[in-house]
Every structure is written in structure tokens, then in C-alpha cells.
Amino acid sequence: MEHVYLKNIGDYVGQEVEIKGWLYNKRSSGKIQFLIIRDGTDMIQGVLVKSEVPEEVFEAAKELTQESSLIVRGVVRADERAPSGYELSLTDVKIVQIAEEYPITPKEHGVEFLLDRRHLWLRSQKQHAIMLVRHEVISASRDFFNERGFIQIDAPILTPAAAEGTSTLFETDYFDDKAYLSQSGQLYLEAAVAAFGKVYCFGPTFRAEKSKTRRHLTEFWMLEPEVAYADHEYNMQLQEEFICYIVERVLKNCRRQLEILGRDISKLEAVKAPFPRMTYDEAVELLRKNGVEKEWGEDLGGADETIIAEQFDKPVIVERYPAAVKAFYMEPDPERPEVVLGNDMLAPEGYGEIIGGSQRIHDPELLKQRLQENDLPEENYAWYLDIRRYGTVPHSGFGMGLERTVTWLCGLAHLREAIPFPRLINRIYP
Numbered sequence: 001m002e003h004v005y006l007k008n009i010g011d012y013v014g015q016e017v018e019i020k021g022w023l024y025n026k027r028s029s030g031k032i033q034f035l036i037i038r039d040g041t042d043m044i045q046g047v048l049v050k051s052e053v054p055e056e057v058f059e060a061a062k063e064l065t066q067e068s069s070l071i072v073r074g075v076v077r078a079d080e081r082a083p084s085g086y087e088l089s090l091t092d093v094k095i096v097q098i099a100e101e102y103p104i105t106p107k108e109h110g111v112e113f114l115l116d117r118r119h120l121w122l123r124s125q126k127q128h129a130i131m132l133v134r135h136e137v138i139s140a141s142r143d144f145f146n147e148r149g150f151i152q153i154d155a156p157i158l159t160p161a162a163a164e165g166t167s168t169l170f171e172t173d174y175f176d177d178k179a180y181l182s183q184s185g186q187l188y189l190e191a192a193v194a195a196f197g198k199v200y201c202f203g204p205t206f207r208a209e210k211s212k213t214r215r216h217l218t219e220f221w222m223l224e225p226e227v228a229y230a231d232h233e234y235n236m237q238l239q240e241e242f243i244c245y246i247v248e249r250v251l252k253n254c255r256r257q258l259e260i261l262g263r264d265i266s267k268l269e270a271v272k273a274p275f276p277r278m279t280y281d282e283a284v285e286l287l288r289k290n291g292v293e294k295e296w297g298e299d300l301g302g303a304d305e306t307i308i309a310e311q312f313d314k315p316v317i318v319e320r321y322p323a324a325v326k327a328f329y330m331e332p333d334p335e336r337p338e339v340v341l342g343n344d345m346l347a348p349e350g351y352g353e354i355i356g357g358s359q360r361i362h363d364p365e366l367l368k369q370r371l372q373e374n375d376l377p378e379e380n381y382a383w384y385l386d387i388r389r390y391g392t393v394p395h396s397g398f399g400m401g402l403e404r405t406v407t408w409l410c411g412l413a414h415l416r417e418a419i420p421f422p423r424l425i426n427r428i429y430p
């Protein structure tokens, strides 16, 4: 008999199939047992009727506990009332293992309790839906850049120096030396653009974030493109197209997951180009109008981003921040060198920053000066300066935080559910 995955069950209506999975939940009414079975791709209700199966099959099924592993056979029936649209009339149930008492029951549990059991929590319906959205965002991201002729160039994780400021560096021993976990692949991609023109990397990045917020992980995944001969304007345009592409793909391929998550889909359908844009100056103005005391020159914090992002039903681009609050490599605005040709993209509904990017300094002397001003030893960046010595060109790129984006798309309250095994200031288990 054919082993079928539940996500394809619709192709087998009227046929008898085999499903290999786990018991999610069950109900019983004496002569009928309703087994909710999941197989990793979806769930289905299996109906086991005492009068229709051998006595020993019906009796054995009574012993099934939550998360017991099992292989069942049954005839597929279309059923409009069922969440997946189908039901299984069971003809056989084979028990692989009767699971011990499962700690995560259908009742409510506290978040710390669940995070301690993240290795099991991933099996729950909502967590499962979030991971499928995450998977879709990753494949859509790769497709977007591959379709546009970008080459994937992987950046190293063990690095000799900071990319995004020294205060969030994770240090580790490297034989007789020190190494740092990568905060961003960007500097290496800047080397790669001179070799390949259009590149991207996708990998884990690390920040020793000392703050405990719903937006910060210590290990998160970032998608970073970099383009030679591209300016700030091109960069913002690319970000907009990229986010629209991702949202479209999630709407197309993750409807069911968004429904499971109770996501208001109309909010995502509103995400269409063009996105609103404002300068940092205008953002400060807007914050003041909303009662926030903001001096020009201060960075925007999470609470500020929430206020700005709440004004729009699409992501908003904030550009030309003061150079002093941004990374050393950002190109100054030639008309106004106190601000940089860089931007953040803030997701709506109060989610805040999902992208940070900029045009990069391509002049070797200016870059040296910025390294000095930021107390970054020039010798650590000799290779990075080389890029400016051998055929330097204007170039731009950005980084999209995967978990921030997934959190927004899924409408989650906290970033920790957007990654399989979150690493937080107070958590590295499991």
C-alpha cells in the first residue's frame, strides 16, 4: 500500500493509504475513537469504528497516548468540516511506540516551560506553521536573488575583527589567538562583489546583545546581498522589491499556516510597492509630534521604531541617519556629510526594523579616517582597505533579519518563536 504524506492527501480521495506519524490528540466515544494524526506535513482526523476493524486493533488503539508513534491505514474521505478538508476512515492501526506521558498537553503552558522543551514544542501546530513560513521565506529569498543573477558567496563565521561595532562581539579562543563570531557577512561580500558583481550570503550571525527584548536574539540568520556599482537609491529599490516578493510567496504558499496562526491576511495583502519613505530628520519630527523627546543625532530605539511603523500599513523606509549612530563603512551624503546614504526598513503593525543597509564608502582615505574615528585598528582591516586600492567602485547592500521578518509575517509577539532553537541572553538550552 502506498505511503502518503498528509499534505498530498487530497490526491487520494476514495483510496486506501498508509500514513506514518504520531498521535497529536484523541477523543473517544466508546464505539468510536477519533485519532488526530500528524505526519510532519499536516494533520488529519482518523476515525476508528469498533464494528469495522478487528477487535485487537480497536483495543490496542485505546492504549495510544499523546505523541505515540504509529502507522495507520485508512480510506481518504473529503470532509468540509475538517480543518484540512479530509478525514481518514481507519482500517488498521500499528503502534510503533507508546509514548511516555507527554509534558506538553493541549492546555496552556508558560513560555519558559515551553522553551525548556523546545525540542518537543516544535511538534505543536503553531510552531510547525511558523517553521513552514520560515522555510518559505528562506526559499523565496534564494529564488529572488538567484533569478536576478546573484551568486551566493558564503562568509566565514570565525572572524578576526568586528563588522558592526565592538560592543556586541562574541569572543572565542582561536588557538593562541582570539576570534570573533561573525556579526554580518557584509565585509566579505564587499570583497566578493569585486569578483562576481552581484552576490549574497545567508547564514547565522551573532550579537552579544545584553538587552532582553522581544526583538533580539544572540544568534540569528541574515540574508545579505551586495551589488557593485549600485548606489543608495538602487539599494532601497531592491529592498522594496525583495520584501514584496517574499510577502507574495508567503501569501501564495502559506495560506494554511497563516490561518493556523490567526494572522490577519489583509494586513499582508496591503504590502505592495511603493513603500513610504522618510528621512531620519522627518522621523525625528514625527516622533516629536507623537510626544517623544528626541534630539537630532540620537539613534532610534525599538519604541521609536514602533511609533513610526504604526503610522503606515506597509513597511516604511527611514533613510539618511546621522553618521555618528551608524556603522563605520556607510557612505556619507555628499551634500550633507553628517548623514549617511543608508536606510532601515521598518515593518508595519509596530514590528520595527527588519532591514538595515547602505551604500559603502569606496574612497580609501575616507575609509581609513572612519576606522580611526571608530577606534578600529587599521591593521585588522588591511584586506578590507585593499578592496578600495584595487579598482574601487561605489557599491551597496543590505541585511534582512530572517527572524524579524518571520515574526512580522506570522504576527508573533516575540522573536524567539521564529527560530527553531532560540539563543537569548538567558537561554542556550536546549
Ligand code: 4AD
Pocket (backbone or CB within 6 Å): 163, 164, 183, 184, 185, 186, 207, 209, 215, 216, 217, 218, 220, 222, 224, 225, 353, 354, 355, 356, 357, 358, 397, 398, 399, 400, 401, 402, 403, 404
Ligand atoms: O542593521 P544591521 O546591524 O546591519 C548589518 O549587519 C549590515 N552589515 C547588513 C548589511 O548591510 N549587509 O542588521 C541587519 C538586520 C536588522 O535589520 C535586523 O533585522 C537583524 O539584522 N538583526 C537582528 N535580528 C535578531 N536579533 C538581533 N540581535 C539582531 N540584530 C540585527
Ligand code: MG
Pocket (backbone or CB within 6 Å): 344, 353, 355, 356
Ligand atoms: Mg540596524
